[in-house]
Amino acid sequence: MTVAEKVSTVRHAGTGQHAKWLIYYLGENIFQRQARGGRKASRAIVTTVSGTELAGIVEAGLPVSAAEFLRQRTHMSVKRFGQFIPRSTLESKRKSAEQTLSAEQSDRIMRIAEIYARAAEVFGDSDRAERWMKRTNPQMPDGRTPEEMLLTSYGARHVDDVLTRLEHGIPA
Numbered sequence: 001m002t003v004a005e006k007v008s009t010v011r012h013a014g015t016g017q018h019a020k021w022l023i024y025y026l027g028e029n030i031f032q033r034q035a036r037g038g039r040k041a042s043r044a045i046v047t048t049v050s051g052t053e054l055a056g057i058v059e060a061g062l063p064v065s066a067a068e069f070l071r072q073r074t075h076m077s078v079k080r081f082g083q084f085i086p087r088s089t090l091e092s093k094r095k096s097a098e099q100t101l102s103a104e105q106s107d108r109i110m111r112i113a114e115i116y117a118r119a120a121e122v123f124g125d126s127d128r129a130e131r132w133m134k135r136t137n138p139q140m141p142d143g144r145t146p147e148e149m150l151l152t153s154y155g156a157r158h159v160d161d162v163l164t165r166l167e168h169g170i171p172a
Contacts, residue, residue: 002114004050005122017121018117018118018121021116021117021118021120021121021126022114022117024073024117024126025069025070025073025074025113025116025117026062026066026069026109026110026113027066027069027114029063029065029066029067030057030062030063030066031057031089045092046138054110057073057110058103058106058107058108058110059103059106060103060106061100061101061102061103061105062100062101062105062109062110063099063101064090064093064094064100064101065099066101066109067081067085067105067109068090068102070098070113070116073116073126074112074130074133074147074148075130076112077109080147082152083110083151084108084109084112084169085101085105086149089105103116105159106109111150111153111156112150115133115146115150115156115159115160115163116129116130118160118163119132119133119146119163121167122163122166122167126131131138132146133145133146133147134146134147137162138161139162140158140162146159146162
């Protein structure tokens, strides 16, 4: 089964598109189920991902590779990404035996992935979503970009609200 086929089987909180985009931005490895005895299931196909499961994934800590994957998928500069998690932190985590981000760092990464996934849902593809995320926007304070707003959970909520209005045809 190809990655695209696996991605198409995922469902998240009732919206398969959102989970598809989360996998696109974070990589499918974070969604592998734990087999009995604590081993990772080698070829588990994720068919549902609840909000509770996502919270558990974040609390357990995302792998450093998910952060790197996200930065590459969003084409975010190293400097901008360093505002979320410093490069030195990622490098030291990558060299450690655990290679797992803290819950707080994982939450930041999931926040970025969630909003990029939401934008991709609204705009229909990742390229259009990325262009929107990186352009200054009159709905953002002080001429900021939606991407710049992701530094805080409140900023991310504002971006999500704007995306919801756009999705429903309400002038943002």
